[in-house]
Amino acid sequence: MSEPTRGLGKDLCGRVHAVTGAECYLPDTHYPRPHQALSGDSWHDGLCSECAGSGLVSDILCPSCNGTAFEPLTPY
Numbered sequence: 864m865s866e867p868t869r870g871l872g873k874d875l876c877g878r879v880h881a882v883t884g885a886e887c888y889l890p891d892t893h894y895p896r897p898h899q900a901l902s903g904d905s906w907h908d909g910l911c912s913e914c915a916g917s918g919l920v921s922d923i924l925c926p927s928c929n930g931t932a933f934e935p936l937t938p939y
């Protein structure tokens with residue numbers, strides 16, 4: 864296999880901040896550095912403790928993570 868490797872636009876993190884809705888634009892290899900959005904926001908997050916990553920609690924959108932399944936670990 865000799866396919867040329869194209870770095871642009873591949874495997875972006877794309878994680879959405881549960882509170883602000885900002886989207887991480889870093890490559891998905893940025894871990895363990897924090898997520899960062901184009902707006903300058905940066906944050907760490909982890910699996911939501913309310914819904915355990917399902918995004919739903921009792922069949923409604925999880926209020927803790929807004930359905931993103933992750934919640935910020937650092938106070939915003």
Ligand SMILES: [Zn+2]
Pocket residue numbers: 876877878887888889893897898899
């Ligand atoms: Zn990220």
Ligand SMILES: [Zn+2]
Pocket residue numbers: 911912913914915916917918919925926927928929930931932933
């Ligand atoms: Zn949740």
